[in-house]
Each structure stands twice: as structure tokens, then as C-alpha cells.
Amino acid sequence: MSLPFDGAISRFLAEDAPHHVRAALDGAGTKEIVTPGYPYDRWMAKADYECELSALQLELVKLQHWVRRSGTRLVILFEGRDTAGKGGAISRFTLNLNPRVARIEALDKPSEDEARQWFFQRYIERLPQAGRMALFDRSWYNRGVLEPVFGFCTEAERARFFVQLPAVEQMLIDEGMHLVKLWLEIGQAEQLRRMLARERDPLKQWKLSAIDVEGLHKWHAYSAAITDTLARSDFGFAPWTVILADDKHRARLAVIRKVLSSVAYHGRDDALVGVPDPAICGGPELRLGNGRG
Amino acid sequence: MSLPFDGAISRFLAEDAPHHVRAALDGAGTKEIVTPGYPYDRWMAKADYECELSALQLELVKLQHWVRRSGTRLVILFEGRDTAGKGGAISRFTLNLNPRVARIEALDKPSEDEARQWFFQRYIERLPQAGRMALFDRSWYNRGVLEPVFGFCTEAERARFFVQLPAVEQMLIDEGMHLVKLWLEIGQAEQLRRMLARERDPLKQWKLSAIDVEGLHKWHAYSAAITDTLARSDFGFAPWTVILADDKHRARLAVIRKVLSSVAYHGRDDALVGVPDPAICGGPELRLGNGRG
Amino acid sequence: MSLPFDGAISRFLAEDAPHHVRAALDGAGTKEIVTPGYPYDRWMAKADYECELSALQLELVKLQHWVRRSGTRLVILFEGRDTAGKGGAISRFTLNLNPRVARIEALDKPSEDEARQWFFQRYIERLPQAGRMALFDRSWYNRGVLEPVFGFCTEAERARFFVQLPAVEQMLIDEGMHLVKLWLEIGQAEQLRRMLARERDPLKQWKLSAIDVEGLHKWHAYSAAITDTLARSDFGFAPWTVILADDKHRARLAVIRKVLSSVAYHGRDDALVGVPDPAICGGPELRLGNGRG
Amino acid sequence: MSLPFDGAISRFLAEDAPHHVRAALDGAGTKEIVTPGYPYDRWMAKADYECELSALQLELVKLQHWVRRSGTRLVILFEGRDTAGKGGAISRFTLNLNPRVARIEALDKPSEDEARQWFFQRYIERLPQAGRMALFDRSWYNRGVLEPVFGFCTEAERARFFVQLPAVEQMLIDEGMHLVKLWLEIGQAEQLRRMLARERDPLKQWKLSAIDVEGLHKWHAYSAAITDTLARSDFGFAPWTVILADDKHRARLAVIRKVLSSVAYHGRDDALVGVPDPAICGGPELRLGNGRG
Numbered sequence A, B, C, D: 001m002s003l004p005f006d007g008a009i010s011r012f013l014a015e016d017a018p019h020h021v022r023a024a025l026d027g028a029g030t031k032e033i034v035t036p037g038y039p040y041d042r043w044m045a046k047a048d049y050e051c052e053l054s055a056l057q058l059e060l061v062k063l064q065h066w067v068r069r070s071g072t073r074l075v076i077l078f079e080g081r082d083t084a085g086k087g088g089a090i091s092r093f094t095l096n097l098n099p100r101v102a103r104i105e106a107l108d109k110p111s112e113d114e115a116r117q118w119f120f121q122r123y124i125e126r127l128p129q130a131g132r133m134a135l136f137d138r139s140w141y142n143r144g145v146l147e148p149v150f151g152f153c154t155e156a157e158r159a160r161f162f163v164q165l166p167a168v169e170q171m172l173i174d175e176g177m178h179l180v181k182l183w184l185e186i187g188q189a190e191q192l193r194r195m196l197a198r199e200r201d202p203l204k205q206w207k208l209s210a211i212d213v214e215g216l217h218k219w220h221a222y223s224a225a226i227t228d229t230l231a232r233s234d235f236g237f238a239p240w241t242v243i244l245a246d247d248k249h250r251a252r253l254a255v256i257r258k259v260l261s262s263v264a265y266h267g268r269d270d271a272l273v274g275v276p277d278p279a280i281c282g283g284p285e286l287r288l289g290n291g292r293g
């Protein structure tokens, strides 16, 4: 069985990658951070990470229990560039949760019929009912970032999206949803490194889509679309949380802590939950803080 | 088979109706207008009505043809108190139309599941696709008028409805819908007269619901809710058309003319379509103009 | 605005119609029956028809009342060739019914998404809930007759349809639906006459679809598909009712009587309802009885 | 936060568990098999399991790739008593799969509206489209086993289920689905052991539902319902696979091997996939083979 994108990533590294990206990867150890300006040099040690993670798991289970009992509706959006770690963060989050309570919503590209409906409709249909949570692996923000970069929507459609967006999110909140919007941010060299790893690992090759491969060449268009999108959708009533996700361990812990600290569930162990590490977790300004964006 | 509301309407007439209502009905001929301030004394003559109606039917067929060809999405809301003539206007409108193109949407009271969703959701799911029209026999405006009067929604839910409403209707329009909002207005004596007629006619008794009967006693609460609703939802981008509907003939012609003149379909016979009679068709101010409301 | 099928029907009459069809139309009066073997010479007189119809309307209203109270689920399929009078029969049937109780389901050709689902799915989703009736203007039987004749389905799909059909209808019945399957049958000359009338009447021209026009040329293919379909789907638990519909008046009365006599609703006036005229209403054998089919 | 079922399981062990169950648990080591007649004494060693599992992961990725390219529709039902390991098997199965391709469907108890629809409807709506797979964590077989045991359906509803079942599954297959039905079977002592572990582990306490706790007392009613269900639904065109799941390691490998060997995907490494271990994987007779059932 031949692979879908034989060597496209290595070729990009060899031929097209900017010099600073190539330099950053050169000789970098696997757990070494290659993104300039990242507040840590290396990934958090695995043992520490696992220890914290498993303590937090119990809090997630309490959160779930409370969501169910109180009839809460919790919506969490996981956004970020390809390879930013959305899927991995979601699977750690849901590891001990009940799939009948915590649903993962990974919507496909719109079908022909869906493409003719109101853009938000298929998302609205998948909002959680009382006592449930929905974790969206990508969301309506595709229309802010990915779709324009790939030409999947027109400029007019994107403009309309931004006009409707505040009203739609306001409604969700009016309807009693808790909405947490997470942006996982990674650097250009780190993204390339992860794609190279996927290219080499037969298990992960499926994760490489045409969109990822093409996306490599569109780093700057993406950056502009992201900066614009976050600026225009960081509403007081529905703010963005940006998590610097070059270190997957720290990022996953921050994701979980962010959600836990956003919801005042019964029995929360505040000492344990604490606050997400402010060095890697903040508002949209964090993204721009260190030469990203 | 015993009737559902034996005599409840006559009883209302005998015992509870305000004096001026009783007086208005006293000795009034069937085609005589009993609503004070109505710009005409009597119904339009049947022959004239039928002649105009059948000329307009051809225009409706042209409209339908154009909607289909051009991929237009036309949404018409029929609103008004009980017995105002929504159903009758819809059936004359659709008489010669293709049910695959012009759908009538008469939504039931929300099911348990629907009651838990976003209020607008079930309406949004029934919006017409390209090349289709939807005629709503009652609509989301139930939440502005009928639901609060009968205690089917809370004050907070009604307040939320009005916050979301402009955004929702704006979106429909952004999505390319043509939206026509029609309010059929009748006077109190006229309403009672129509209910008495239903009470007497076994064929029409089914049309009497508990809501109608109770509604008789809530005329003023209704009036206040209507005035408030029309004032708060007469948007520049989605205005209300009020039609004084005490004369069913004139009202139906005005409904059709209003819709025909709102859509610039190919081949429109402007001389024939003309404009709806301004004496009975205008904005919300028309309702208040003559002691109604 | 130019007409969609200018003169196609007259051209068919002049050039392609079989001799016996042309002969039958030659000089026939409008209310004269042109189908050989029809048990009556002329349409039922309008006055008699209207008198019976309005008596039956009251029974329909009682039926509706009972459906609602008893939580019955009533499904009526209206099938037949183009111009057989499905739409007209439905509108007389529903004239005095509440659109929130008696829904008309006129499904469009399947969307791309629907075309990929299980064939029966979109029909199942539109079955009535308890206390409601659904009148289908065409139904899943499209796959038995119209789709193969026009090449909209493959032979294999049609074969699968017939394998699944008894199980599906059995399920509906197991789920507590009352299912009435009506086939409106007309002769070839009568069909052509109706199409000619549509061609001449600007109001009715919209009813002429490409399918109708092409269908004229496929009379025999249709006949074979109909005969085959009725034979294979006349189940003991869900039999067909064939109504010879060349006389629209008698046909509509038979439709209503058939439904009324199929449901044992409370308060039925058996003397009035009686049985549908056996000369024009029976099983599939009736179709073949007089040189049709 | 107090726990939902404090001590209910230990109490069952102390007071109600049959003698042979208590005896089997007495002094049993964690990886020791406590189910009489199980073909192995101990769980498969973790290292061996992980090694085989990761080799099979690559095959699952190839399967996914092929499903997508070929437009296959793959449906896998995971059934079994509480604690049988359905959820764990599903998460190992999907570990490296794309959530946009391989969806997990864990349906909640039916909503009021769903309870009024055709029983199979909500499952049918969740069948995968072309190029997708759906893993059902419990399925329509709830109506065969769990619902009658807990009184959630009537005998008549269960009878109807079995009448409709062959037709429904036949249709799925006619519509081009690949259907794999997996029954994970565990012994009574093993089930109790797993529940005790859940009781003690705060992380897993959420997995204890009222149904689990009550279910302990209904072992024999369950057994009878399972035996009956498997016997009546082991169709030639849609057979059951029973997997003796007391050893979770072996069971998960067998689940994956069973699915991989059922689908002739491109590039399958037959030497690696092999066949599922026949000592723990077979037809319904396997369940009864050793005093289970």
C-alpha cells in the first residue's frame, strides 16, 4: 500500500522551509523546544506530567458528575493549526469520561446539503443537551481561518461569518451553555517537526491530509487569518484562551486546568486545580508576545 | 360525539363580552363590517373579489416559476390573532402552487425535546432551500404574543427572544432569504363573530381550540403583547406589514399583492399587481390608527 | 415569460399519439368519459358531487378529531400517473382539516445526501406521530414505477426495494400506523386530455414538468411498471385500493369514503359514509379489468 | 462529594453473592482468571499484549485508509454485560484512528420524542455514510437484553423487535454496510470483581450506574435474555461473534483481529492479522460451552 504523501514533508524541509525553521530543527532533541521565545527549554518531564494528569483526571470525573446532576451544558472548542495537538488533548481529557455524557464532535467537511444551509446550523444541531458536554475537534472557526486560506469560502461568506458570530455565541450563552474556546498555538518549526514525525511513522501517516501538506506552504496566510480571527472574536462574554502548545505535556495540563477552573462544579479541589500556567496560557496577546502570529 | 366547547362562545357573548362588542354585533349583517374605524362598511363584493383573485393567481404562478428558476428562498410569515384568517389566506395563496415548491409550515407546540433546544432551532430547520418558498402559519412570533399571554414561556424567555430576534432575522436575510412578515389584524367584535360562527358550524368546530376560547378573555393582554411585539420587531431590514383583515376578501387580495410587489420576479405585470390597498395595508401604525391595539 | 414546454403536448397529440387515443378525444365533451370500459359515460353532476362532498367533510372532521384524541397515526399514500388527480384529491380531503394535524408530504427528488441514505429513510422520518395524519403526494412507490421508467434508479435498486418493501410496511403497521394505499388510475386518452388542458391554461402550465411531457411517450413502460408494482405489493396486511379516476368527482368521493370506511372512528355515520362505489373502487384487478394496464 | 453507590457492591459481595462467586474471588490474584472453564489461567502478559496490539494498530490504520478510499460503510456493534469491556475495547480500537472517519456512537436512553418513534430510527440515522465507520457502544440489542431485564420495554415491544430485526439487518447489508456484531462475554465472579474495583477507584466510580448495581441481582434474568437474543439473531447474513472477555488483553486483540479479518481491505498483512484465537472467539455456542449463559 503506497503512502499518500510520499516524502512531501521532507521535500518541504529540504527545499522550501525558511532558513530559521531549518536551523531550529537542526540537531534539536525530541523533547527540546524549538520555538523561539517559548518560556521553557524542554518538555515537562513525563513522570511529573503523568502524576499531575492523573490527579486532574479525578477532578474531570467530578466535573462530569456535576454537569450531569446540575443539567449543565458545557461546550469546549479545540482549535489550532494542524498538528497543534487538538486530538491528543481531547483524548486525554475524555480518557475517564463516559461517552454518553462527554461527546466528541469532529465534523467532516460539509455535505452538499449542509453547504446550502445556514453555516452555523450543523454546529447548532450538535450542541449538547442539559447534563452533557461536547468537545469540538475544530469548530465554526474553520470559516475564520482554514476555509479562507484554502479558498473553501468566499470573502463575502467570511465577512458574514464575522457579522453573525457575536450574535450566535451570545445566544449559546443566553441559552445557558458554558462555552470555553481554546486555541492551541504552535511554532513553525515545531509544526514541521511534527509533520516529519508523522511522515516517518506509518501509524500516523493517516493523519497527514492534503490540507496539512498544502498548509505548510501557507504558514503566513494562516498567521494573518488567525490573528484577525482571534482579535475579532475575543468577546467579553466569550473570550479566547490561547495555550502555547509546543510542549504537549504542559499544554494538555493547561487545557484541563483551564476548563476545570472555568466551571464552578461542586467539590472542586481548588488547591489541586489551581490556575493554568500563565506563562503558556492567556489571552490572544500571548500568541503575539513572542514573535509568533 | 360531544363537542369540545359546547356553548362556551355564546356564553362569553351573553355574560362576559364588553358592551361595545355586544352592541356592534347586534343586528349586524354578515358582510357588514363591525369594527369601528374600518375604512370600508361592507366586505368587497364576492364577484369582484373572485375576479381579482383569479387574475392574481396567474401572477403567483409566475412568482413560483421565478423562485424555482432563480433559486430564490422566500419565507412568508402569517401572523395574527385566532380567527384572523391566516389559514384561509394561505390556502388561497397556494391554491395553484406546487406543494413541492411552496410548503406550508404549521408547527405544533414544541415537543419535549424541542422545548429543550434553542427556541429558533426548529424554525431554522424548516427554512426553505434554494428555489422554494415556505409559508409559516404562525411562526417564532408565538414567543412574542401567544406564549406570554398563555403563560407558555417565562418573562425571561420572552426577553431573550427579543434580544436574539434582530440577529436571527438579519441572518436569514444575510443567507439570502426574502422575508415577508404579515400581521392580519381584526377587531374584537369581528373575532367574536367568527368564533360564534365556528361554534355553530360543525365543520368548523374543530378549529376552536382551548386557546381560542380562553383567548377571548385575554383580549387586552393580547393587544398589549401585539403592540409591544410589532414595535420591537419592525426592523428596517425586516419590516412588518399589517393588514386590516376584518374584510376577508380585501385582506386576502392585500396579502397576495404585498408578496407579489415585494419580489421582483421576472415577467411581473405591474399594472395588474399594483400595490396593496393602503387603506388596509401598511406598517404597525395602521393597527393603532383606529382605536385598535 | 416564455412557457416551459410550448406546444409539446399538442405536438404529441398531432404526431405521436396512438390512433385510438386521438379517436377517443375527437369531439369528446369535457365531462364525457373517454376511457373505454369506464363504468360511467359522464362525470357525476357537479351539484350531486358537491352535496355528497360537503356531507363527507363533516365526517372527515370527526375522523380528525378522533385521530387526535385517540393518538392514532394515519398514513395515506396517494399514487398514480401524472394528472391522475392526486393533488386535487388531497386538497379536497384536507379542505377543512387542521394543518397541524393533517400534514401533506410532497417530497422532492432526493438531495445528494438523501440519495446516499437508505432509500426509505426520508419517508420514515416524515411518518406522523401519535394523533396526526400524513397524506403523501407520491411516496416510496416512486421506486417501483416512476424511477425505473425514467432511469432514476438501477434495476438492482428496484429489486432491493421490492425485497425490503414488505418488511418496511409490516413495520409501519406493527408500530401502530394505519396505512391506506390509494392508486388513482386513468386512461391514456384522459391523461392526454388533461395535459392538453394544462398546456392551454397559463395557471396550470406550472404543473407540466419535463417528467410529464416525457412520460407521454412512456405510457407502456409505465403500464408494465404499475402492473408489476401493484402485483408485488398488494400485501394482505397492506393492500392496494385502486380507484378509476377518469371521473374526478367520483374519484374524490371514493377516496374519502375509502379512508373513512377504513378507520373505525368514534361517531362514524355509517349510513352516510357507506362504501366506496365498487364500480370504480377495488383491488388491483380493477385496473386490468377493462383493457387498461 | 458523596459517592452515588457507597458500598453497594461490597454489600452485594458480603450478603447476596452466590457461594461459588465468593469462593472464586477469594484470594484470586488480579491477573488470575476467576471464571471456571476459561481456556487460560491468567491474563496474557502485558508486554506481549502491547507488542501485538501495536502491530495491529498499523493494520487498523490501513483498514481506515481503505474504508475511506473505497467508500466502504463499516458498522461494528459492541455488546455485552456491564463491565464486559466494551468501552475499553473501543478506545484501543480507535486509538490511532481519525475521529472524522471512525465515529463512536454511544446512544443515551431514548428521549421522549425518540421513545415515540420507530425503535430502530435513531440507530438508522447514525449509520455511517460511505467511507466511514461507526462503532456502537451498545446498540439496538438493548431491546433484546437490557430493556426487558429492567422493565424498560414491554414483552410485546420485545417480540416486535425480534420480528423486525432480521429485516432491518438484512437491509443494512443490502444497503452495502459491513456489519460486525461482537458479544463480549464475562463470568459472574469476574463481573463482580470489576465492579468492586470500580467501587474502590474514585476515577471509575462514575462508571457505576444504577443499572450496574441493580444488574448484579439480575444475573440469571440477564443470562436467559442473552441466550435467547443470541440464538434468535445469529443470522447467516449477520452472525454473532462471541468473545470470552474475562482476560481483557486477549479480548481486545480478538476484537481487532475479528474486525480486520472480516474486511478484505487492501494491503492486509494476513500473516500478522491471522485469525482471532478460537479458544476465546467463536459463535454463540462458545458462550454456553463452559457453564456460562
Ligand SMILES: Nc1ncnc2c1ncn2[C@@H]1O[C@H](COP(=O)(O)OP(=O)(O)O)[C@@H](O)[C@H]1O
Residues within 6 Å of the ligand: A082, A107, A108, A109, A110, A138, A142, A146, A147, A152, A207, A209, A210, A211, A212, D098, D100
Ligand atoms: N472543501 C472543504 N470545505 C470546507 N471545509 C473543509 C473542506 N475540506 C476540508 N475541510 C475541513 O478542514 C478541516 C481539516 O481537515 P483535515 O486536515 O483533513 O482534518 P484533521 O483536522 O482531522 O486533520 C476539517 O474540519 C474539514 O472539515
Ligand SMILES: Nc1ncnc2c1ncn2[C@@H]1O[C@H](COP(=O)(O)OP(=O)(O)O)[C@@H](O)[C@H]1O
Residues within 6 Å of the ligand: B098, B100, C082, C107, C108, C109, C110, C138, C142, C146, C147, C152, C207, C209, C210, C211, C212
Ligand atoms: N432525478 C430524480 N430522481 C428521483 N426522483 C425524481 C427525480 N426527478 C424527479 N423525481 C420525482 O418524480 C416525481 C414527479 O416529479 P414531477 O412530475 O416534477 O412532480 P409532480 O408529481 O408534482 O408533477 C416527484 O416525486 C419527484 O420527486
Ligand SMILES: Nc1ncnc2c1ncn2[C@@H]1O[C@H](COP(=O)(O)OP(=O)(O)O)[C@@H](O)[C@H]1O
Residues within 6 Å of the ligand: A098, A100, D082, D107, D108, D109, D110, D138, D142, D146, D147, D152, D207, D209, D210, D211, D212
Ligand atoms: N429508561 C431507559 N430506557 C431504555 N434504555 C435505558 C433506560 N435507562 C438506561 N438505558 C440504557 O441502558 C444502557 C446502560 O446504561 P448505563 O449502565 O447507564 O450505561 P453504560 O453502558 O455507559 O454503563 C444504556 O444504553 C442506556 O441508554
Ligand SMILES: Nc1ncnc2c1ncn2[C@@H]1O[C@H](COP(=O)(O)O)[C@@H](O)[C@H]1O
Residues within 6 Å of the ligand: B107, B108, B109, B110, B138, B142, B146, B147, B152, B209, B210, B211, B212, C100
Ligand atoms: N404549551 C404550548 N406551548 C407553546 N405553544 C403552544 C402551546 N400550546 C399551543 N401552542 C401554540 O399555540 C398555537 C395555537 O394553537 P391551537 O389554537 O391549539 O392550534 C400553535 O402555534 C401552537 O403551537
